[in-house]
Amino acid sequence: MKFPPILALSVALALGYFYPFGNPLGASSGNLVVLADADLDGLDDALEARLLTDPNNSDTDGDLVPDIEEVLLGTNPNVAGAAGSFPPPEPKLHIDAYSLGPDLVLQISGHVQQSIISPSFVWADANNLASLPAWDMRAYRIDHGSRPSVKSGWNVASARFLIPKSIVSSEPSASLAVRAFIDGEDVAAAVMFTQVDGYLAQFRTGFGSSSMTWSGSASPAHPATPLLQSGGSTSTGGGGGLFPVDPTEGGAPSSSSADEVCLQVLELTANLGGGRMAYRVADAYCDSLPQALCFSGCVGTIDDVIIGIDIISLLGG
Numbered sequence: 001m002k003f004p005p006i007l008a009l010s011v012a013l014a015l016g017y018f019y020p021f022g023n024p025l026g027a028s029s030g031n032l033v034v035l036a037d038a039d040l041d042g043l044d045d046a047l048e049a050r051l052l053t054d055p056n057n058s059d060t061d062g063d064l065v066p067d068i069e070e071v072l073l074g075t076n077p078n079v080a081g082a083a084g085s086f087p088p089p090e091p092k093l094h095i096d097a098y099s100l101g102p103d104l105v106l107q108i109s110g111h112v113q114q115s116i117i118s119p120s121f122v123w124a125d126a127n128n129l130a131s132l133p134a135w136d137m138r139a140y141r142i143d144h145g146s147r148p149s150v151k152s153g154w155n156v157a158s159a160r161f162l163i164p165k166s167i168v169s170s171e172p173s174a175s176l177a178v179r180a181f182i183d184g185e186d187v188a189a190a191v192m193f194t195q196v197d198g199y200l201a202q203f204r205t206g207f208g209s210s211s212m213t214w215s216g217s218a219s220p221a222h223p224a225t226p227l228l229q230s231g232g233s234t235s236t237g238g239g240g241g242l243f244p245v246d247p248t249e250g251g252a253p254s255s256s257s258a259d260e261v262c263l264q265v266l267e268l269t270a271n272l273g274g275g276r277m278a279y280r281v282a283d284a285y286c287d288s289l290p291q292a293l294c295f296s297g298c299v300g301t302i303d304d305v306i307i308g309i310d311i312i313s314l315l316g317g
């Protein structure tokens with residue numbers, strides 16, 4: 001029988017098979033450069049490449065709000081905002097991922113005033129919904145920490161995890177979410193994955209943002225897939241762009257079309273319970289997006305089923 005990946009993960013944890021705590025990076029030591037965060041602003045270089053932010057400058061646009069905080073606030077880290085133009089921080093989580101050889105790096109950050117408690121991970125595919133408490137994930141944690149925010153009274157907490165990519169790549173579509181109580185408020189963020197042309201792709205809403213471009217011809221040191229917004233909460237269907245997860249291998253076949261992105265229109269077909277939603281790809285096409293890359297198999301994803309985690313349902317709202 002085939003174990004559902006989450007069960008396999010639990011078994012592996014029980015056996016201490018993957019990355020025993022204290023030596024979390026051994027399996028991927030040849031690729032550790034991808035874990036670099038040169039300017040120590042909390043965004044790994046691979047994610048900065050997606051945002052087109054400067055990996056050597058913690059505040060690319062020089063408006064005194066660090067790149068990572070702009071991501072949390074939902075503002076553009078490449079365009080200076082006027083003093084006072086930034087929305088106030090609120091308890092919020094952001095999750096993003098990029099692949100590192102056989103592994104997936106999860107970067108999670110959040111604005112917090114007092115405390116982050118009871119973090120957990122939720123994983124969903126077409127057949128399963130499972131939640132992992134944080135202590136189960138500790139064996140996969142690379143690091144975590146907190147730094148003062150530029151917003152008085154707030155901090156930016158962050159954590160990185162390294163999990164086997166097969167957790168999401170072994171299924172046609174899967175979603176990961178992280179949930180926690182921040183300052184007493186129940187918050188979550190999710191990211192959706194699907195397969196196109198045999199490549200793992202990330203589904204992102206808000207793809208029209210100028211900060212969400214993918215430099216298909218970027219140098220190996222700063223290759224890119226686009227970021228911003230940890231999609232996933234597409235409770236009303238809608239759609240978004242598909243971007244390669246892998247920041248180092250070109251991410252998509254060379255036959256893909258440059259300066260375009262694969263857009264998918266999603267149609268909610270079933271509420272599978274517990275916040276797990278099934279969407280049918282009602283339409284898919286390449287559309288213009290500078291520096292992005294459209295999978296050659298984009299149109300072929302029509303009628304695919306995408307599994308998402310609806311944050312509102314997850315939180316019981």
Ligand SMILES: [Ca+2]
Pocket residue numbers: 037038039040041042043044045048055
């Ligand atoms: Ca950085």
Ligand SMILES: [Ca+2]
Pocket residue numbers: 039041043048053054055056057058059060067
């Ligand atoms: Ca930066």
Ligand SMILES: [Ca+2]
Pocket residue numbers: 059060061062063064065066067070077
């Ligand atoms: Ca800034």
